[in-house]
Amino acid sequence: MLRLDRRALVLGLGAAAVGVASLSGAIAAPSYDDPDEMYGALRRQPGEKLDVGAGTINLVFADGAPGVDRDRVRSWVRTAAAALSAYFGRYPVKDYGLLVIAEPGDRVGHATTFGYAGSATRIHVGTGADTPAFHNDWVLVHEMVHTALPDLPRRALWLQEGNAVYVEPIARALIGQLPVEEVWRESLVGMPKGAPRTDDPGMDGTHAWGRLYWGGATFWLLAEIAIYRDSKGKFSLRDALRRINRESGGNTVDWSPEQLMSVGDAAAGTRSLQDLYARFAGQRVDTDLADLFRQLGIGMDGQGATRFDETAPLADLRRRITRR
Numbered sequence: 001m002l003r004l005d006r007r008a009l010v011l012g013l014g015a016a017a018v019g020v021a022s023l024s025g026a027i028a029a030p031s032y033d034d035p036d037e038m039y040g041a042l043r044r045q046p047g048e049k050l051d052v053g054a055g056t057i058n059l060v061f062a063d064g065a066p067g068v069d070r071d072r073v074r075s076w077v078r079t080a081a082a083a084l085s086a087y088f089g090r091y092p093v094k095d096y097g098l099l100v101i102a103e104p105g106d107r108v109g110h111a112t113t114f115g116y117a118g119s120a121t122r123i124h125v126g127t128g129a130d131t132p133a134f135h136n137d138w139v140l141v142h143e144m145v146h147t148a149l150p151d152l153p154r155r156a157l158w159l160q161e162g163n164a165v166y167v168e169p170i171a172r173a174l175i176g177q178l179p180v181e182e183v184w185r186e187s188l189v190g191m192p193k194g195a196p197r198t199d200d201p202g203m204d205g206t207h208a209w210g211r212l213y214w215g216g217a218t219f220w221l222l223a224e225i226a227i228y229r230d231s232k233g234k235f236s237l238r239d240a241l242r243r244i245n246r247e248s249g250g251n252t253v254d255w256s257p258e259q260l261m262s263v264g265d266a267a268a269g270t271r272s273l274q275d276l277y278a279r280f281a282g283q284r285v286d287t288d289l290a291d292l293f294r295q296l297g298i299g300m301d302g303q304g305a306t307r308f309d310e311t312a313p314l315a316d317l318r319r320r321i322t323r324r
């Protein structure tokens, strides 16, 4: 499934922003492809305020989002917020705008998150989406994870996408929405897509889909292991990401990757993140994924089911990652 680059999505800016007559003569709804239109809709259209503990979500059904099941959407948004709160210890941003745009189909469609005028996401929802479609959706949690960390320069997009890919299934597992076996099955299947090619110049500035999403996710799994080892099992990546979230307040501020890493490291009193980032940013790094999963005690049987080895050297860490 395509996970869209949030900045690249400023493509198609302005098109159909104010209701364009279609070929059939009907008036099409605005598309909100231009993020300023999204912010405008969040400010001006009627919204519902959902109290999610430390934060408030302003839920707006774009132009009424005709045909979208509002009860299902509310429950889906609350569940996603609970996953975020479980991971970050509280809802990670104070004010979050969510623009739900109706589209044909039976699933949750693509979404994009912005921070320059407030933490906000626009997301497309199929009018035929049923309860399982919302239950199985990963997109909203992925987008909410983007709001928890500061925005970074374009060269570090891989850190942002990789972080959302890495954290999303874990956050859903923490509230029992995703089986732990599925969290690791996704990594087993996905992370090989992030392997560097022979001419890879390092992660910073990469535009390649596999590198951005799965290469990035592999980095954060390595960060998890590095913090665990360097702190002798006292701290985890979750502690580092919580610290980064608290100090930044989320994606409405711009940080450098170096700043992000040093604030995260302060949580554990290590240099794990700074050292790992320095290695990955500017040169090709090969990761032996087979060995990595073996150390974590994660494998797959002949039927494609995840199997855990509880005697593996990092089995304790693996269990802790998905434990509340």
Ligand SMILES: [Zn+2]
Residues within 6 Å of the ligand: 003, 004, 005, 006, 142, 143, 146, 160, 161, 164
């Ligand atoms: Zn993303």
